[in-house]
Amino acid sequence: MPLNETHLETVLGWRNLPHIRExxxxxxxxxxxxxxxxxxxxxxxxxxxxxxxxQNQRPIGILNFTLIGAIKNSNELTAPCIEWGCYIGEDNVWPGSGLLLEIAALDYAFISKNAATLYAEVLSSxxxxxxxxxxxxxEALEDRIDEKPEKKDGTTVTVKRFLYQQKQWLTKREKVLSMLPKQIGAAAQHIHFVD
Structure with missing residues (x-):
């Protein structure tokens, strides 16, 4: 469900949780x-x-997408791609909810939006x-060091960068899902986006 005004108070609470902020x-x-x-x-x-x-008609987290320009990969530029991110703000969620968010991101980008490439950044911690x-x-890309660290302790932040190609997901989707617990694969069949 798209983020709207009714979710703002809940989402602010999630954004300020220590495990989200870190x-x-x-x-x-x-x-x-x-x-x-x-x-x-x-x-x-x-x-x-x-x-x-x-989950069960209850908001538990955020999944976001941003259309970005090309990403340099092995000295080649990819086609413009979609960057994604997510977090789970609630504690009492189904086991494997993070896996479901990952599946949702890949399916949305490649099946719903027909994107060529999905890009993600993850802090090394x-x-x-x-x-x-x-x-x-x-596919892992070269790490990036945040030049202007925003951590309160002034530490430098290493950002791990990743790409995923549409053809790779469409080819490997069923194999990847088969490696997950059966209940995750079954739940993945019920993921849908409401505009």
Whole structure:
């Protein structure tokens, strides 16, 4: 379901959770006014889409997509691609919910939007997402170091970068799903996006 005004209070709470903030480029707490400004910017940007991920008619997280330019890969530029990100803000969720978000992102980009390439950035400290990207067989790109670290302790941030090609997902989708627990594969059949 697309992010709308009714979700704003819940989403702000998620964005300010310590385990969410520590995996973002900025770890600063977000004020209500900053959150509203962010939402207004989203509403006016056709290149960005934010969805609320629902389970049992309950919002549990965010899945977002941004149309970006070409990405340099092995000294070649890819076609323009979609960058994606996600987080789960609730604790009481189905086991494997992160896997479902990963499947949803790949299916949305490649099946619903017919994108050629999906791009993702993950902080090197976010080991669970790095393991998921490896399981789903993302192509790793050269790491990037944030030049202007926004961490309060002033540490440098290593950003792991990944690509996934449409033809790869369409070819490997069933094989990847077969490696997951059966209940995840079954739940993946019920993922759909409401515009």
């Amino acid at each position: 995996n973002m480029h900025s770890t600063d707490e977000i004020s209500w006014q900053q959150h509203l400004s962010w939402f207004e910017t989203l509403k006016n940007n056709a290149g960005k889409q934010f969805f609320v991920f629902m 976010n080991q669970s997402v790095l393991k998921m990207h490896k399981l789903f067989q993302y």
